[in-house]
Amino acid sequence: MSNVLVLGHKNPDTDSICSAISYAYLKNEMGMLAEPVRLGEVNNETLFALNTFKFDEPRLVTQVAKEATQVILVDHNERQQSADDIGDVQVIEVVDHHRIANFETMDPLYFRAEPVGCTTTIILKLFKENNVEVPSNIAGLMLSAIISDSLLFKSPTCTEQDVKAAAELAEIAGVDAQSYGLDLLKAGADLSNKTLEDLISLDSKEFEAGDHRFEVAQVNAIDVEEVMVRQKELEVLMTNAILTKKLNLFMFVVTDILNNNSVAIVLGKRADIIESAFKSSVIDHRVLLPGVVSRKKQIVPVITEALS
């Protein structure tokens, strides 16, 4: 029998990679043959976490059905964010903290979604519910995921449960959450080795609202202007993506991780909704988003509402 593959979303972020590794560890402890895999390149922030806690990158798998008959999804549930051939395998479990949409099964399954800031906050509960101890290096990865998804506890998606889980995990991992966290975010905000193509695609997600398809890409930065000086070149790439993927809207968000604000470039035939949806002027396709750091909580619902 083939292993059960544990996978996060496309364009994996730190939560997707660390959830896959830690949940696969838990399932193995519980007697299942489970292997964490990734659907795409690991980003600099995640690499920093993997290096710190001495893990290799999970294996890259692009076609899951070639490898397994059963999979577990972590940190996502929407079909279009998963493996392209996800329809050809059985999803036996989902552990997630996003809205639920475009998800359907033939049979009952274990589906655990909670409105918390990070998937590993839920995975920590699952370790406890199953009486499995979290090893120190796994705790480090799980902590990294919470720091990443919550922008060091500053995102509005961050809940008390995330803060409490992070404190427990930092204790087990033997690191200081604040100082390690800032190093982790800075590693993620190091854009020096990124092409412009990388910026608009590495952490990008597609969504549907009514008949509209939109995409929101996000990068964290220490110096936002360093990215924005290349706006014209970015717009060319975004326009290509709009045509190729038949998008009605493409939003590219640069988030200032030290000051917790964002600036976005918006293009596409439904970019007209942005000004009123976010109550902020769009000038030369650029919009300031004060206090906005969370794609999931502060951007996607606002666009979905405006397009519906």
Place this chain on the structure above:
Amino acid sequence: MSNVLVLGHKNPDTDSICSAISYAYLKNEMGMLAEPVRLGEVNNETLFALNTFKFDEPRLVTQVAKEATQVILVDHNERQQSADDIGDVQVIEVVDHHRIANFETMDPLYFRAEPVGCTTTIILKLFKENNVEVPSNIAGLMLSAIISDSLLFKSPTCTEQDVKAAAELAEIAGVDAQSYGLDLLKAGADLSNKTLEDLISLDSKEFEAGDHRFEVAQVNAIDVEEVMVRQKELEVLMTNAILTKKLNLFMFVVTDILNNNSVAIVLGKRADIIESAFKSSVIDHRVLLPGVVSRKKQIVPVITEALS
């Protein structure tokens, strides 16, 4: 602020009613103002459970949006099985043990589905996870739901977790699961006060597979032939339902609760799939289903597969 309504599916069964009452109790203990409601008439089996443990029927609510802005779904997730206006309220939690389909939210929520035989098996875990004690009368209702959904532990949907939960709940409720269980199932199989219309509609669920819409109604009986002698009259009512609801297939299942077999009447333009799907001859629209007792595990997936 209005109460949060806790609701099971249309044509409520014992699990839907008892899950709504017990989960609303738990949420109230946890500080939420929650009220259990029902979307339809309570059946004889459920009435027996409510009477035994001294509960009133939950209030009948047909339009949830008039009453509340937020709801919790138990024992179902598919839109067409829920309140007709479910799209007008926010679903903040789901606790269920069915496949997931036709479910979508704008925001993250608490969604807890597990592949066990009954919703109250999961609710018992939630009492424990939140350190709330199960009162004896609530335990009686939760036990009733497990007995009902598992046909006294004989259905293939019944898991070890259900058996274990039932034993715990029987202890708390102070009843003998076997003897109480048989009385409960017999109360449900008392069809003497049922019209033919009741038989094909009270515990009936609609499903979609590809472009096909089908419905499966089920009744439990002690004497199957008592129902089947009225086959011709039942067929008239079923044909009406097929026309009114634009069904491609209507299956009416009579389950012998003492011997754990079923007999079904099948009508509709896609009734042609039944013979090969269930590997059993269809004679005069009637098919024998030896060992089949579970709509969810032994009927719906088989039809879905055949129609897809």
